[in-house]
Amino acid sequence: MRLTPNTKVLICGIAEPLAIDHVPLMRDYGTQVLAGVSPGEGGRSINEIPVFDLVEEAIATVGPIDVVIVFSPAYAAVDAALEAIAAGIRQVVMVSAGVPPLDMVRLVRRAEATDTLVLGPNCPGIIVPGQVLLGMHPAECYQPGSIGIVSRCSTLAYEVALQLTRAGFGQSIAACIGADRVVGSSLLQWLQMLDEDDRTEAIVLIGEVSGDGELRAARYIAETIDKPVIAYIAGHFAPVNRSIGHANQIVASRTELGKRGKTDVATKVAALKAAKVRVADRPSKIPELLQRALNTKAKAPSAK
Numbered sequence: 001m002r003l004t005p006n007t008k009v010l011i012c013g014i015a016e017p018l019a020i021d022h023v024p025l026m027r028d029y030g031t032q033v034l035a036g037v038s039p040g041e042g043g044r045s046i047n048e049i050p051v052f053d054l055v056e057e058a059i060a061t062v063g064p065i066d067v068v069i070v071f072s073p074a075y076a077a078v079d080a081a082l083e084a085i086a087a088g089i090r091q092v093v094m095v096s097a098g099v100p101p102l103d104m105v106r107l108v109r110r111a112e113a114t115d116t117l118v119l120g121p122n123c124p125g126i127i128v129p130g131q132v133l134l135g136m137h138p139a140e141c142y143q144p145g146s147i148g149i150v151s152r153c154s155t156l157a158y159e160v161a162l163q164l165t166r167a168g169f170g171q172s173i174a175a176c177i178g179a180d181r182v183v184g185s186s187l188l189q190w191l192q193m194l195d196e197d198d199r200t201e202a203i204v205l206i207g208e209v210s211g212d213g214e215l216r217a218a219r220y221i222a223e224t225i226d227k228p229v230i231a232y233i234a235g236h237f238a239p240v241n242r243s244i245g246h247a248n249q250i251v252a253s254r255t256e257l258g259k260r261g262k263t264d265v266a267t268k269v270a271a272l273k274a275a276k277v278r279v280a281d282r283p284s285k286i287p288e289l290l291q292r293a294l295n296t297k298a299k300a301p302s303a304k
Helices: 017-028 055-062 074-086 101-114 154-166 187-196 213-224 254-259 262-274 283-299
Strands: 008-012 032-037 049-052 067-070 091-094 117-119 125-128 132-135 144-151 171-176 202-208 229-234 278-280
Touching (some): 008 055, 008 074, 017 032, 032 055, 049 055, 067 074, 074 091, 074 101, 101 117, 144 187, 154 171, 154 229, 154 283, 171 187, 187 202, 187 213, 202 213, 202 283, 229 262, 229 283, 262 278, 278 283
Parallel strands (some): 008 032, 008 067, 144 171, 144 202, 202 229, 229 278
Antiparallel strands (some): 125 132, 125 171
C-alpha cells in the first residue's frame, strides 16, 4: 500500500452521520476526497463533496480512485466494498462496525481473487502522518517519522502513537485491522507490508485477548523480520469466563471463553518473547523499549 498526498479517495456511505463528522477532518488533513456514494442521494453535495448513487458513476465523473472508505451501515457495507472492487478499486478501508461474518467471508474471498487489500471492518482506518488520513485516527496524536504501528485496538493505537510522539518517535504509518469477528487483512499481512516499507525503521504491534493472530505474527517475526519489533498485548487482567465487549461488538464466542484472560495473554507474550520481540507491560513503556531496540540495531553488524 503506497499512500501519498496524491492518493484519490472515494467515500461509500458519505451521508451517514459518522462520515459527515469525519470526512471534513480528512479533507482538512489534506486527503483528496474526490466524491461520495450513497444510494438515493446522487446529485447533491455533502460538505462540498459531490455525491453519486453508484461507484461507477463517481469514477466516470471524477476519474480513477485509489482507495474507497466504507462508512455504510453494517448490512450494506460488504455490498459497497464489492461494488468498489468491481469498479477496479484495489484498496478498501471499512470503518463500518458489526458487519455480518458470512458477508465478510464472501468479501475476503473476492478480495483474494482480485488482489485487493481490505482493512477492517470496525476500524478507524489508516494514517500516514503528515500525508494522508483515511478514516478516523485523531491526527493530533501522530507526527511524521519511521515507526510503523499495526494494531487490533483503535484507541490503544492512538494512545501508543501519542506516547511515541511525546518521546520524539514519529510514525511512518498506523493501521488498525478491525475488531469485528471476521476482518479483511491480518496482523501478519501488515507486518509483511511494514517489513517491506522503506519508510519504516521499526514496528510496534498492539494485540489483545482472543484469537491467535499474535501467535501467528510471532512465528512470522521469528522466521522473516529483521526490523526491531516492539509489542504490547492488552488484557492482562481481563476476566476469565466472561464475554467482553469491544467497540460494542462481542469479541469472544462461548467456545473461546475458556482460553480468555491471563492465560491467553501470557501465551501470546511468551510466544512474542521467544521470537525476540520486546514486549511492554504497559503502553508507556513502549518508547523506552523501542529506544533500546534501535540502539541494539545500530550496534549490530550489517544486516544479513
